[in-house]
Amino acid sequence: MTKLVGAIDQGTTSTRFVIFDDLGSIVTYHQMEFEQHYPHPGWVEHDPHDLLATVQSCVEQAVRKLEATGKYHASDIAGVGITNQRETTIAWDAETGEPLYPAIVWSDGRTAATVHQLAETSKEGVNALQHICGLPLTTYFSAVKLRWMLDHVPAVKQALDQGRLRFSTVDTWLIYHLTGGSKGGILVTDVTNASRTMLMDIHTLQWSQDAINFFGFQGLQLAKIVSSSSVYGNIASGALEGIPIAGCLGDQQAALVGQKCFSVGEAKNTYGTGCFMLFNIGSEPVLSKNGLLTTVAYQLGSDKPVYALEGSVAVAGSSIQWLRDNMNIISEAKEINDLASQVEDTSGVYFVTAFTGLFAPYWRDDARGTICGITQYTNRNHIARATLEAACYQSKAILDAMNQESGKPLKSLKVDGGMSNSDLAMQIQSDILGIDVDRPAMRETTALGSAIAAGLAVGMWKDVHDMDKVNTENSTLFTSGITDEKRQEMYAGWKEAVQRSFGWAK
Ligand SMILES: Nc1ncnc2c1ncn2[C@@H]1O[C@H](COP(=O)(O)OP(=O)(O)OP(=O)(O)O)[C@@H](O)[C@H]1O
Ligand SMILES: [Mg+2]
Structure with a gap:
């Protein structure tokens, strides 16, 4: 029996769970839209509980469909990958695990004044941290959104002062809850998601104390940064109980992997809620002079990371x-x-x-x-x-x-x-x-990318050369x-x- 691999794709407007076979063909999937909140012009929020609930429902529904084929069982799924909307910021209480504010979505523009205040503190202006994280100060990135929360939401500020403020992107929120939450949940973020916060040094793949100080985040609790492809932990309950979560990539990086852009000079453009072009630049993080972002494209196992230039x-x-x-x-x-x-x-x-x-x-x-x-x-x-x-x-x-x-x-x-x-x-x-x-004929490349990351970690595929047979329709x-x-x-x-x-x- 061929093994299968699952992909949780938690996007900006919808969540999917897609089950692939070893040729990268879709065996079955389930998709759900969830509510977008627009409390003021230019503001966009999600309820973190909705993100988790739609993931859990999609998994249950897709596994039901899988077993209804009569050909497969949930236990045929060798591993699960996660891909997610990037930069979207969740502030939660480390003691209760509860969000302290709605998730501020990547496209939310409320932080324009925060950006200008931060840029004024450096002679490099909006490029104050480019040498560390490869990104300019804009409304887009997570740390700017968290700075806004600290300045405007007393509960978030109080949690930081009391040393119990946990900051995360959507990957960490999902992995923590899927692996057990308050009962042993795992706190990790993959290098690609971390590279969108402005807090990670893209050269060392570690949190940067300089960046943390720049934003005034001393005392913040951060997840451990891990490779995009390795076993993080097992799913704690539900239809996939005991199956490992073994891959994680931000959605655009996942699409780059799903399109098999593994060589320098290869590029893809994904037209979803927004549109994101990523260009593989290899193992050195080149900084852009033309308004592009430098970002981690993927890291497979303990290999060196691969970088990309991105236009968003x-x-x-x-x-x-x-x-x-x-x-x-x-x-x-x-x-x-x-x-x-x-x-x-x-x-x-x-x-x-x-x-x-x-x-x-x-x-x-x-x-x-x-x-x-x-x-x-x-x-x-x-x-x-x-x-x-x-x-x-x-x-x-x-x-x-x-x-x-x-x-x-x-x-x-x-x-x-x-x-x-x-x-x-x-x-x-x-x-x-x-x-x-x-x-390509099969266009769920975002989901496929995270499935590839997970499949490589659990040995379903040997290495990227093994991808020649994947999604070749x-x-x-x-x-x-x-x-x-x-x-x-x-x-x-x-x-x-x-x-x-x-x-x-x-
Ligand atoms: N046939 C079509 N022609 C043009 N646009 C379409 C068509 N079908 C879907 N879309 C557009 O594609 C978008 C959804 O794309 P996709 O499913 O890739 O997004 P998503 O995964 O939910 O969100 P994210 O951007 O976070 O990945 C919708 O905004 C919709 O307007
Ligand atoms: Mg998507």
Whole structure:
């Protein structure tokens, strides 16, 4: 009997548990959306209990489906990997294990003033800690969110003063509870998640005392930093009781692994709630001069870590959900494609989807969503098309920065994520980039990446060379169908539109 491996994918808008076989094919899965809380403009919160509860439900439901096949039993699952929304910050009480505040989600923009205050304390400004953690000070990263909590939530401040404040990202929260919680739960975070907090030194893979002091976090309880692929502990209860949790990666790093970008120069772009391009740069952490982030891509077992340059776009699929939930232009995400394909182009309309500012390579927290070029002729088809184009233009800006950084232009881009289901969006992406866009048949690459990490740790696969047989089903290649002149004209309009989006949030 072939062995199976499970992957918990705790994303920004939904949670999944996916069960793969040794060829990387999906045997079965279960997925659940959970509630997004928007208490003020620009704020985004999750209830940490919802994140855990949806994980537990997805595991139970998927295992039920697995056993209903009659072919497999839960005990055929050799190990479980975890992948998660990154940077989202949970402050909890080390004594009770209870959250002290809702989880502040990565895309939340409330910390703009905190960023400016912190940047003023260093002559390097927002780059005060780049030499340690590879990241600029922005609203995006966990430590900035925790600093905001300490300044605004008395219960969090009191817990720090009393030495019982535990800070974690979502991986730690889930692993602790799945391995027993207050009854022996394990407190770990993997190197990729830790590399998004601003508190880890990406050269030593240890918490940096300088970074901790910079944020004023002396006395904070932090999880132990571990490799992305090793046995951390066993699941304590439920359908998978006794099965090891053996892999963990932040969702974007997991997609890089799931796309098998194991060689220097390979890159992938994932279009989920946001959109994230990661470029494998090998075993040395190069710092970017073009607005890209340096991050840990993965560490397998006790091997040296591999690093990536990353370009992050805050809003991709979430702008389609905005058209659905706030504008009522569509009733389901996939309908955007019917609308957008009614027109050949946007007729000069650009939609800069800067709902909480712009991330890479612009890094402008004062930008806000801007639709320009509207005429009496404009209709919802043009707006729909401009929404798809927005993620593609931002990806173009990031790819240009990466090409500059590496000096060797990328020839083909591997893609995945919910929005990559849109043939139209991927054709537009190829047109705008002027290179091929390569989409695998099995697009749950985020889940697959964490399954690979776990499968390697429990010996289901020997090493990365063993991956040649994993997820090899035919992929779809999108090739640019427009001229360079047209591409440049379209992109020039985008750059103008981006300028118009600056300066709205004071
Ligand atoms: N057919 C489609 N065409 C265009 N967009 C789509 C389509 N199907 C899904 N989407 C978009 O994909 C997004 C969901 O992507 P995905 O499932 O990768 O996200 P997720 O895993 O829940 O969140 P995260 O970004 O945290 O990973 C939604 O925002 C939705 O708007
Ligand atoms: Mg996802």
